Amino acid sequence: MLRFIGLGLSIDNIPIGNLKKLFECQKIFIDSYTSIWFPNIDLLVDILVKSGKSVVVARRDDLEGSAIRRILSESRDYDICIATPGDPFIATTHSAILSEALRMGIAVEISPSSSIVNVGISMSCLQIYRFGKIVTVVRPKNGIVYEYPFDVLKLNRELNLHTLMLLEIDVENNYYMNPREAIEILLEIQRMRGEEILGKDDKIIVLEALMSSSGRIYIESVESILRRSPDEYRFYPYTIIIPARVLHPIERECLENIDRVLYIHSINEKELLNIASYIFR
Numbered sequence: 001m002l003r004f005i006g007l008g009l010s011i012d013n014i015p016i017g018n019l020k021k022l023f024e025c026q027k028i029f030i031d032s033y034t035s036i037w038f039p040n041i042d043l044l045v046d047i048l049v050k051s052g053k054s055v056v057v058a059r060r061d062d063l064e065g066s067a068i069r070r071i072l073s074e075s076r077d078y079d080i081c082i083a084t085p086g087d088p089f090i091a092t093t094h095s096a097i098l099s100e101a102l103r104m105g106i107a108v109e110i111s112p113s114s115s116i117v118n119v120g121i122s123m124s125c126l127q128i129y130r131f132g133k134i135v136t137v138v139r140p141k142n143g144i145v146y147e148y149p150f151d152v153l154k155l156n157r158e159l160n161l162h163t164l165m166l167l168e169i170d171v172e173n174n175y176y177m178n179p180r181e182a183i184e185i186l187l188e189i190q191r192m193r194g195e196e197i198l199g200k201d202d203k204i205i206v207l208e209a210l211m212s213s214s215g216r217i218y219i220e221s222v223e224s225i226l227r228r229s230p231d232e233y234r235f236y237p238y239t240i241i242i243p244a245r246v247l248h249p250i251e252r253e254c255l256e257n258i259d260r261v262l263y264i265h266s267i268n269e270k271e272l273l274n275i276a277s278y279i280f281r
């Protein structure tokens with residue numbers, strides 16, 4: 001069987017049932033490139049290895065392209081698990097493996113978990129019904145600026161909807177786009193097109209390393225983000241939400257106090273070890 005297991009965003013966000021399932025796998029591929037798991041994926045790898053599991057810390061090459069065939073053929077005879085920070089199918093490329101497995105008649109199980117998408121919405125004070133398309137802002141590559149995020153923002157703003165934007169990470173090369181870089185990219189596209197979708201007074205909700213012990217959520221104007229020095233940002237995953245121009249009164253009132261929204265980290269590494277050894281005994 002091929003099992004896709006969501007790890008949630010962090011140690012105390014991993015569903016207990018999914019943790020148990022991890023210990024039932026015969027071989028585990030831990031996706032270490034599509035997202036980040038806090039405090040770090042090595043901790044989870046250590047626990048699994050110490051309990052005798054066969055674990056591959058999977059880089060992109062291990063789970064994409066020709067490597068997939070090998071995994072699929074192994075999963076005819078063994079329980080192979082692909083474990084992913086966040087939800088396995090939210091903003092990842094794993095659906096290609098899933099459809100290939102289904103096409104080949106391989107038994108598949110999906111164990112979803114929370115994702116930056118629902119955690120971000122949940123902690124943002126905004127109502128899910130008022131979110132438009134989600135998009136990822138990426139760096140220009142080979143001089144080519146990827147303009148789609150701006151199109152999405154424009155469309156969502158026309159419809160008076162909120163826009164959740166994931167910011168590119170490249171874990172293998174230690175690159176984490178920060179909100180300032182994302183805003184600069186959007187403003188540059190706006191400038192090239194001569195449009196006025198995002199203004200300097202617009203407010204941006206910044207989600208920084210949510211669910212980690214130093215995770216934060218705060219609101220800041222475009223102008224203030226542009227005044228920040230890149231050094232003020234950490235090597236963390238960021239997501240931004242650009243709220244609709246007109247807010248529901250409840251959203252507006254909540255946003256005024258968003259700095260007071262807390263997430264209290266409750267499980268440390270030692271406790272995770274205890275839980276894991278309890279599950280695995």
Ligand SMILES: C[S@@+](CC[C@H](N)C(=O)[O-])C[C@H]1O[C@@H](n2cnc3c(N)ncnc32)[C@H](O)[C@@H]1O
Nearest residue numbers: 086087090115116166167169209210237238239
């Ligand atoms: C390719 S997506 C994968 C999402 C993942 N599958 C999930 O369900 O959460 C990775 C992007 O999600 C965002 N992200 C992931 N974890 C985050 C966190 N803890 N805080 C803020 N943004 C996060 C970042 O924008 C990052 O580039």
